[in-house]
Amino acid sequence: xxxxxKVCDAVxxxxxxxxxxxxxxxTELVSHKYGEEAGKVINEGLxxxxxxxxxxxxxxxxxxxxxxxx
Numbered sequence: 492x493x494x495x496x497k498v499c500d501a502v503x504x505x506x507x508x509x510x511x512x513x514x515x516x517x518t519e520l521v522s523h524k525y526g527e528e529a530g531k532v533i534n535e536g537l538x539x540x541x542x543x544x545x546x547x548x549x550x551x552x553x554x555x556x557x558x559x560x561x
Contacts, residue, residue: 503548510541 514537522530 499552506544506548507541510537510544514538514541 514534517537518530518534521533
C-alpha cells in the first residue's frame, strides 16, 4: 500500500508541474495574440481549474484513506 501512495504522490506532483507550465505558456500565448486583459482572464480561469482539480484530488485521497479504515 505504501508503494501505491508513493505513486499517487508522484502523479500529483507531476500533474501540478504540467498544469503550472501549461498555464504559463497558454497565458503568454493568449496575452501575445489577444492582449494583456485576455491573458489575465485565461490565467484566472486556468488557476480556478487547477484549484478545482487539486480539490478533487484531495477529496479522492481523503475518501481512499477513510475507505481503508472501515
